[in-house]
Amino acid sequence: MNKLFIFALVALLTVCAWAENGLSVSQQVDNMLFQGRYADGEIVVKYTEGSFAAMNVNTSAVKDLGNNTFCMKLRGDMKKTLVQLLQDPSVQYAEPNYLYKTMAVPNDAKFGQLWGMKKIGAPEAWNTKSKGNGILVAVIDTGINYKHEDLKDNVWVNEAEANGKAGVDDDGNGYVDDIHGMSGITQSGDPMDDQSHGSHCSGTIGGSGNNGIGVAGVCWEAEIMGCKFLGADGSGSLEGAVLCINYAVANGAKVLSNSWGGGGFSVALYDAIKNAQDAGVLFVAAAGNSYNGELSYPANYCLDTNHNGTVYKGLDNVLSVAASDQNDSKASFSQYSVEAAKAGKMIAAPGTSILSTVLGNDYASYDGTSMATPHVAGAATLVWSNNPNLTAIEVKNLLVNSGDTLEWSADWWGPKFNVQRLNLNNAVKQSK
Known part of the structure; x- marks a missing residue:
C-alpha cells in the first residue's frame, strides 16, 4: 500500500469523523467564527508530534506557543485556511485567535x-x-x-x-x-x-x-x-x-x-x-x-x-x-x-x-x-x-x-x- 493512498485514507477518515458529529467542516468553522471576537487573520493551530508547523499555510508570521501549538498570522483567507487545516490529519485542532477582556x-x-x-x-x-x-x-x-x-x-x-x-x-x-x-x-x-x-x-x-x-x-x-x-x-x-x-x-x-x-x-x-x-x-x-x-x-x-x-x-x-x-x-x-x-x-x-x-x-x-x-x-x-x-x-x-x-x-x-x-x-x- 503506497504512502499516497494511506494519506488519502487517513484524510478521508478524518472528514468522516467530522461528518459523524452532524456538522460539515465548513459549518464547524462558521461556528468558531461566530461564537466570539477574534484577531482578524490570526489562528491558533496544534499539530501532532513531529509535524511541520507551517505546512501548506500561507503565513506572514508564526509564533510558537509551546506544546506543538502555534499562532499564525495569515496572508490568505481565514475561513478557507481553517477548513483546510481541519481536514489535515496532522492537525489536532485549529481555531481563531480569540480575544478576551477584563471582568x-x-x-x-x-x-x-x-x-x-x-x-x-x-x-x-x-x-x-x-x-x-x-x-x-x-x-x-x-x-x-x-x-x-x-x-x-x-x-x-x-x-x-x-x-x-x-x-x-x-x-x-x-x-x-x-x-x-x-x-x-x-x-x-x-x-x-x-x-x-x-x-x-x-x-x-x-x-x-x-x-x-x-x-x-x-x-x-x-x-x-x-x-x-x-x-x-x-x-x-x-x-x-x-x-x-x-x-x-x-x-x-x-x-x-x-x-x-x-x-x-x-x-x-x-x-x-x-x-x-x-x-x-x-x-x-x-x-x-x-x-x-x-x-x-x-x-x-x-x-x-x-x-x-x-x-x-x-x-x-x-x-x-x-x-x-x-x-x-x-x-x-x-x-x-x-x-x-x-x-x-x-x-x-x-x-x-x-x-x-x-x-x-x-x-x-x-x-x-x-x-x-x-x-x-x-x-x-x-x-x-x-x-x-x-x-x-x-x-x-x-x-x-x-x-x-x-x-x-x-x-x-x-x-x-x-x-x-x-x-x-x-x-x-x-x-x-
Missing part, C-alpha cells in the same frame, strides 16, 4: 472599608494563618504594579534572573530578565501593569498586611507572579492567554487567578488549562458580568461542553467565582450557573465596592466578578500554605464545602438555588 466594572473611586474581608471571616482566619508563603500564585491579567508600596514586598522574585546578568535569559526559560513574571504581549520579562486591573486583583490576593499603610490582602505575605496578556485597553488574545498559563505552570505557580473572559469555547485554552490540571494547578476564574445564568469562558470549562459535536469533559481544577454584595445577595451584574453551584464547581465571593491597589501608589474601589475572583485565589493560596499536602482538587473542594450557604435566585421572580459563599476562617480551620 471588572470600575466605578468612581471609593475609599471605603474592606467589607469583603470581614464578610468572609478573614480577621478571624488571620488569628490562625495570615501568610501564604510557599505557594506561588500567578495573576494572569493586565500585569502587576510591582513597585506599589503595598505590593512590592509580596511580588515573586525569580532569583536566577534577579541574580543573573541583565539582558540575558539566565534560567533559559525563553524570557529575558523575567524577575517578576512575563508579558505575553511583548514576549518580554516585564509584567508591569499599565491598566490597574491586574494590580487591583493582586492587592486583594496579597496586599501587604500589618504594615501600617493601604490595604491588607487575603494573604498578608505572598508570592505573586505577574503574567500579562491584557493590554492598557483591558483586552487580550488567546495567544497571550495560552503563553501566560504555560509560563506560570512551567515556573512553579500552584494557583492561577483569572479575572477575564469572553469569546466562546477554545480547544487551545481548554488544552492549556488541562495541562495545568495535569500539573496539579488550581485555575480560579471569574464567572462574568453579563447578568445571565451561564458562565463565561474560561470559567465555563468547569462544565462539560459540546463543541462542534465533540464533548469536552469539565475540568476538575477550574473553580468559577460569582460575585456577592454586602447583603450576601447575588451582585446584579454577576453571571452564575445553577448547574455549577449544585456540583460544587462554583463559589461566591465579595465583588462590589472592593478597595485595592492600582497604578502609582494609589487605591480605588472596583466592582465585578474580577474582584470576587482574587478573594478566592488568595484563600486557595492561604489554605494550601497551611497544608501543602493537599491537592488542587482538594483545595477547591475545601473552599466550596467550608463556605456559607446562601439562597439566591436568578431574578426576583426566578427559582431559588443554593450557592456557597467563601468563608476563609472555616477553610483555614478545616485545612489541617
Whole structure:
C-alpha cells in the first residue's frame, strides 16, 4: 500500500469523523467564527508530534506557543485556511485567535472599608494563618504594579534572573530578565501593569498586611507572579492567554487567578488549562458580568461542553467565582450557573465596592466578578500554605464545602438555588 493512498485514507477518515458529529467542516468553522471576537487573520493551530508547523499555510508570521501549538498570522483567507487545516490529519485542532477582556466594572473611586474581608471571616482566619508563603500564585491579567508600596514586598522574585546578568535569559526559560513574571504581549520579562486591573486583583490576593499603610490582602505575605496578556485597553488574545498559563505552570505557580473572559469555547485554552490540571494547578476564574445564568469562558470549562459535536469533559481544577454584595445577595451584574453551584464547581465571593491597589501608589474601589475572583485565589493560596499536602482538587473542594450557604435566585421572580459563599476562617480551620 503506497504512502499516497494511506494519506488519502487517513484524510478521508478524518472528514468522516467530522461528518459523524452532524456538522460539515465548513459549518464547524462558521461556528468558531461566530461564537466570539477574534484577531482578524490570526489562528491558533496544534499539530501532532513531529509535524511541520507551517505546512501548506500561507503565513506572514508564526509564533510558537509551546506544546506543538502555534499562532499564525495569515496572508490568505481565514475561513478557507481553517477548513483546510481541519481536514489535515496532522492537525489536532485549529481555531481563531480569540480575544478576551477584563471582568471588572470600575466605578468612581471609593475609599471605603474592606467589607469583603470581614464578610468572609478573614480577621478571624488571620488569628490562625495570615501568610501564604510557599505557594506561588500567578495573576494572569493586565500585569502587576510591582513597585506599589503595598505590593512590592509580596511580588515573586525569580532569583536566577534577579541574580543573573541583565539582558540575558539566565534560567533559559525563553524570557529575558523575567524577575517578576512575563508579558505575553511583548514576549518580554516585564509584567508591569499599565491598566490597574491586574494590580487591583493582586492587592486583594496579597496586599501587604500589618504594615501600617493601604490595604491588607487575603494573604498578608505572598508570592505573586505577574503574567500579562491584557493590554492598557483591558483586552487580550488567546495567544497571550495560552503563553501566560504555560509560563506560570512551567515556573512553579500552584494557583492561577483569572479575572477575564469572553469569546466562546477554545480547544487551545481548554488544552492549556488541562495541562495545568495535569500539573496539579488550581485555575480560579471569574464567572462574568453579563447578568445571565451561564458562565463565561474560561470559567465555563468547569462544565462539560459540546463543541462542534465533540464533548469536552469539565475540568476538575477550574473553580468559577460569582460575585456577592454586602447583603450576601447575588451582585446584579454577576453571571452564575445553577448547574455549577449544585456540583460544587462554583463559589461566591465579595465583588462590589472592593478597595485595592492600582497604578502609582494609589487605591480605588472596583466592582465585578474580577474582584470576587482574587478573594478566592488568595484563600486557595492561604489554605494550601497551611497544608501543602493537599491537592488542587482538594483545595477547591475545601473552599466550596467550608463556605456559607446562601439562597439566591436568578431574578426576583426566578427559582431559588443554593450557592456557597467563601468563608476563609472555616477553610483555614478545616485545612489541617
